[in-house]
Every structure is written in C-alpha cells, then in structure tokens.
Amino acid sequence: MTNVTAQEFQATTHVPLRPVDSTSAQSFPLLRLKAVCKSFGATKALSDVSIAFEAGKIHCLLGENGAGKSTIGKIIGGLYAPDIGDVLLEGQEIRVNSPSHARALGIAVVHQELSLAPDLSVRDNLWLGAETKWCLSRQGESRRAVDVLSQLGLELDLEKPVNTLPVGTQQLVEIGKALMNAPRLIVFDEPTAMLGAVEKQQLFTVLRRLRASGISVILVTHHIDDVMEVGDCVTVMRNGRCIDSFDLEDHLQGADVLERLTGQRQVFEAAHELREATGEILLEIETSGADSTKKISVRCGEIVGLYGVLGCGAEDIVQGLVGLKTFRNTRYLLGGKRFKPSQPVDAMRHGVGYLAAGRQQNGVLSQRSIRENLMLTQLHQFSVMGWLSRTSECKHATQQLADAAVKYGCQEDAIESLSGGNQQKILLARAMAGARDLLVLEEPTAGVDIGAKQQIHERIKAAAARGLSVVVLSSDLPEVIALCDTIYTLHQGNIVNQYEAPDETCQAQIVGDVLGRYEVQS
Ligand SMILES: Nc1ncnc2c1ncn2[C@@H]1O[C@H](COP(=O)(O)OP(=O)(O)OP(=O)(O)O)[C@@H](O)[C@H]1O
Numbered sequence: 248m249t250n251v252t253a254q255e256f257q258a259t260t261h262v263p264l265r266p267v268d269s270t271s272a273q274s275f276p277l278l279r280l281k282a283v284c285k286s287f288g289a290t291k292a293l294s295d296v297s298i299a300f301e302a303g304k305i306h307c308l309l310g311e312n313g314a315g316k317s318t319i320g321k322i323i324g325g326l327y328a329p330d331i332g333d334v335l336l337e338g339q340e341i342r343v344n345s346p347s348h349a350r351a352l353g354i355a356v357v358h359q360e361l362s363l364a365p366d367l368s369v370r371d372n373l374w375l376g377a378e379t380k381w382c383l384s385r386q387g388e389s390r391r392a393v394d395v396l397s398q399l400g401l402e403l404d405l406e407k408p409v410n411t412l413p414v415g416t417q418q419l420v421e422i423g424k425a426l427m428n429a430p431r432l433i434v435f436d437e438p439t440a441m442l443g444a445v446e447k448q449q450l451f452t453v454l455r456r457l458r459a460s461g462i463s464v465i466l467v468t469h470h471i472d473d474v475m476e477v478g479d480c481v482t483v484m485r486n487g488r489c490i491d492s493f494d495l496e497d498h499l500q501g502a503d504v505l506e507r508l509t510g511q512r513q514v515f516e517a518a519h520e521l522r523e524a525t526g527e528i529l530l531e532i533e534t535s536g537a538d539s540t541k542k543i544s545v546r547c548g549e550i551v552g553l554y555g556v557l558g559c560g561a562e563d564i565v566q567g568l569v570g571l572k573t574f575r576n577t578r579y580l581l582g583g584k585r586f587k588p589s590q591p592v593d594a595m596r597h598g599v600g601y602l603a604a605g606r607q608q609n610g611v612l613s614q615r616s617i618r619e620n621l622m623l624t625q626l627h628q629f630s631v632m633g634w635l636s637r638t639s640e641c642k643h644a645t646q647q648l649a650d651a652a653v654k655y656g657c658q659e660d661a662i663e664s665l666s667g668g669n670q671q672k673i674l675l676a677r678a679m680a681g682a683r684d685l686l687v688l689e690e691p692t693a694g695v696d697i698g699a700k701q702q703i704h705e706r707i708k709a710a711a712a713r714g715l716s717v718v719v720l721s722s723d724l725p726e727v728i729a730l731c732d733t734i735y736t737l738h739q740g741n742i743v744n745q746y747e748a749p750d751e752t753c754q755a756q757i758v759g760d761v762l763g764r765y766e767v768q769s
Pocket of ligand 1: 290291313316664
C-alpha cells in the first residue's frame with residue numbers, strides 16, 4: 248500500500264477536513280459524553296459515563312464483554328438515545344436521532360456486525376448510505392469507490408457481489424463504507440476481529456492517516472497489541488462505568504495497561520505445553536497443486552491450525568470439510584474413509600462441529616432466543632418419540648451457558664440483547680456440543696475479552712485432551728501459536744510449511760511463509 252499524506256487523503260474526500268489546530272477544536276473536545284446513562288429493561292448498559300474524544304486522536308475503549316463499549320458507539324452513531332445525559336459536538340449539545348443524522352454530523356460507525364447487503368456489488372455497497380444530492384455518473388461512482396478501496400490497500404472487482412468475498416475482505420469493505428462520507432469522527436467497533444496480520448497493518452496505516460488528517464477515531468478492541476500500536480489514549484470500562492482514562496505515554500507497556508484493565512498484573516497465557524499427538528489419524532486432507540500433492544493430517548486429540556492471509560486457500564479447505572463447497576483438488580479422508588459432505592448437516596451427522604466466521608451473517612439467528620440459538624443443532628437429543636422434552640433441553644442449556652461463562656439474564660431473551668462477545672461464546676458452545684470427533688473453528692475468539700479468550704483456549708485444549716480433533720482457522724497468529732499442536736501455513740492456495748509444537752520463535756518464519764517469502768522446510 249502506498250503512503251498518502253494528510254493533504255492527499257483530504258483530496259480524496261468530498262468534505263474539507265477540519266484542521267487539527269482549528270480554534271474551535273482547541274477549546275472543546277470534538278465529542279463529549281456527559282453523565283450518560285442507558286438501560287435496557289433491568290440491564291444498566293451505561294451508568295454515568297463521561298468521556299471526551301479529542302480531534303486527531305485515536306481513543307481506545309477497553310473492557311470485558313458486556314461492559315458497555317458498543318452501547319457508547321451506538322449512542323454516538325444515532326442508533327440509541329441516552330436515557331439521561333448529554334452528547335456535545337464541539338461544545339454544542341446535540342441529539343443524534345438516527346444513523347443518517349450521525350452521518351450528516353460527520354460521524355461514522357463501523358459496527359461489530361457487518362451491515363453489507365450481501366447480494367449487492369462492492370460499488371453499490373460502498374455507495375449505500377453515502378448517496379449525494381449531486382448526480383454522479385457510474386464512472387464517478389466507480390472512481391470514488393476505487394479511491395476509498397485503495398486507502399484500505401484493496402483492489403477489488405467493483406461488480407462482484409460482496410457475499411462472494413472472504414469475510415475479512417467484507418470487513419474491509421465495511422470500513423470503506425464509513426470512509427465514503429469523509430467523516431470527522433469514526434467509531435471502529437472491533438475492526439480487527441477477523442483481520443489477518445497483513446490486513447490489520449493495512450487498517451492501522453489507515454487509522455494513522457485518519458489521525459494525521461485531524462479525524463477522531465474511537466477504537467473498541469480487546470487486543471492490547473492494537474492499543475499499544477496505534478492508541479493515543481484509553482478509557483477502561485467495567486459494568487457500564489468508566490473506571491479509568493489515561494494517555495498512552497511512551498513508558499507504558501502492554502502489561503501496565505492490562506493491569507489497569509483487569510485490576511491485577513495479567514498472567515499471560517501459559518507457554519504452549521509440549522504435547523505429542525500420538526492418537527490415530529482421524530482426518531487427512533490432500534490438496535493437489537500444479538506440480539505436487541500436499542497432505543494435512545489431524546490425529547485424535549490434536550489441535551491443528553491453518554494460517555495464511557485472506558485468500559490463501561485455508562477458508563476453502565475448511566468450507567469443503569464442512570460441506571459448504573466442493574473442490575476438485577481437495578480430498579478428505581475421515582476415519583480412513585472418503586469424506587465428501589454435500590452440505591453442513593451431512594458433516595454434522597458425521598460428528599463434525601463447526602463454528603463459522605462472521606457471527607452475524609453465518610452464526611446467530613437474530614430473532615431467536617438464547618436457548619434456541621444454543622440448542623439449534625442438539626434438539627434431536629431431547630426428542631422422545633417425536634416430542635421435545637423442554638425441561639431436559641432447558642437443563643442442558645443452563646449447564647452449557649454456565650460452562651461457557653455467558654453473561655445473560657434469561658434463556659428466553661433474544662440473542663440480540665447480548666453483547667457481541669457473549670453471542671460468540673454461545674456459538675462456540677453450540678459448535679463444541681455438536682463435535683463428536685472433529686471440531687472445526689473459524690476465528691473462535693473473535694470479539695471475546697482477554698479473560699474469556701484464555702478460558703476458551705483452555706476449553707478447547709481440554710476437549711482435545713479428551714481425544715477430540717480440532718482444526719482452527721484464525722487470523723490471530725499469537726492465538727494459533729498458543730493453541731495449536733501443529734500449524735500449516737498457506738500461500739496462494741498452496742500448503743507451504745508445517746510447524747510441530749510451534750512457539751514464538753516460529754513467528755517470523757510463519758509470517759514470511761504467508762507473505763510468500765518462504766523456504767519450504769525439509
Ligand atoms: N438491545 C439490547 N437489549 C437488551 N440488552 C442490551 C441491548 N444492547 C446491549 N444490551 C446489554 O447492555 C450491556 C452492554 O452491552 P454492550 O454490547 O455495550 O457491551 P460491550 O462492552 O460492547 O461487549 P462486547 O465486548 O461483548 O461486545 C450488556 O449487558 C448487553 O447484554
């Protein structure tokens with residue numbers, strides 16, 4: 248991606264950007280929340296929250312799942328109105344009535360859940376909500392769309408429907424949508440949750456460029472590395488309250504920030520335990536390339552990671568394995584027998600549990616309850632002569648929700664009433680419950696907080712210790728290293744290397760592999 252100066256960036260946007268040192272920006276923060284409260288029924292999502300967001304700063308919001316971070320983004324973005332308290336834009340009290348009102352005020356929000364229209368093209372998605380009163384030619388529309396995509400380091404076919412793109416690319420298109428209206432403030436709600444290392448760096452370059460142009464960025468994230476890399480200041484939230492707010496001075500380390508977040512010196516995940524996977528081979532995946540055939544083997548009790556950048560082919564391998572697609576050049580053997588599921592339910596019947604990336608599009612049934620979402624794939628277990636035993640179903644649901652440490656009020660509440668991280672825990676619990684022999688996980692900890700992430704890793708490791716085979720596809724390299732017994736790296740559809748019992752010392756070579764700077768291991 249080329250480096251673009253603040254002036255060049257400004258030139259690509261329709262509205263002139265406010266310079267960082269304008270008089271009004273000096274006397275007032277760009278946006279201020281003053282004593283804001285917001286409740287949903289009995290749940291107090293925000294209690295007396297006051298925060299100032301300065302122009303030209305990247306302000307990170309940290310906090311555990313359900314702390315209230317997204318609710319702040321939704322109030323700023325006009326989706327919710329505060330019950331009590333004020334929102335001030337450059338010192339003027341405002342009521343943001345709707346997302347379009349927010350856009351008119353120069354506020355954009357990139358929500359955790361993608362808001363793309365799946366069947367529309369990349370260009371139409373970018374322009375959806377960014378329409379101008381001026382008549383723009385198709386060419387003009389395309390030029391602007393290409394400009395915005397190039398700011399994200401993307402070169403895409405504008406006519407392609409977005410549902411044909413990998414989820415990570417869709418997330419970048421979603422960010423492109425926010426840039427279309429040349430906003431003064433952008434809220435990014437966990438934008439890196441599904442981005443690989445390379446795409447993440449592209450995003451950080453964009454964030455730095457936005458900051459240099461005087462734009463305020465609010466970054467909601469669970470990744471301390473993200474905070475340390477691009478953040479200027481941090482607000483820590485807990486149970487709907489701001490408990491700390493501070494500048495990220497140079498001397499602060501990630502561990503110091505974690506300590507202020509959790510209230511204790513964080514114990515980093517235990518070093519990878521060297522476990523020799525000695526079980527029988529359960530799954531074999533053979534991919535034939537132009538001049539060779541490569542094989543991935545997964546033993547009983549082994550956790551195998553597939554790692555690469557977007558479009559590396561790992562997603563295709565997984566989709567073939569769970570019956571979402573068929574590929575001529577990939578063959579699967581499960582328990583020694585040819586395995587070619589025609590659809591996910593077929594894979595499920597063979598004991599394959601699957602967690603898909605893209606919680607909103609591929610995971611939750613948003614209009615259904617917590618119980619229904621969790622038990623969706625398990626109902627056959629509670630059916631007696633065609634009748635469903637609701638008592639038994641509820642009992643199991645209670646147990647599984649407790650095991651997954653989900654924070655919820657009542658099983659019959661809509662899943663949408665839960666925070667993103669808690670929804671993710673439910674989807675993971677559902678996949679684990681359906682996995683008799685094999686568990687296939689895409690982005691297992693997207694959006695979950697630091698403590699919960701560690702718990703999820705422990706649960707996956709415990710399931711493997713009981714003999715379950717696990718295939719993990721994650722864009723979070725430290726996660727793949729911490730979790731997996733074996734990692735296969737992929738580049739442009741080819742399996743490049745295999746790492747047994749990987750540790751941090753492999754990191755540089757793994758990154759080299761996935762960027763195409765690899766030497767095949769002997
Ligand atoms: N529409 C809603 N209806 C009912 N409760 C809600 C709704 N939206 C949020 N909540 C509740 O408000 C609280 C704060 O949720 P919020 O989504 O802001 O948390 P968060 O800090 O963003 O969490 P996460 O990191 O998991 O995304 C949670 O208890 C959540 O269940």
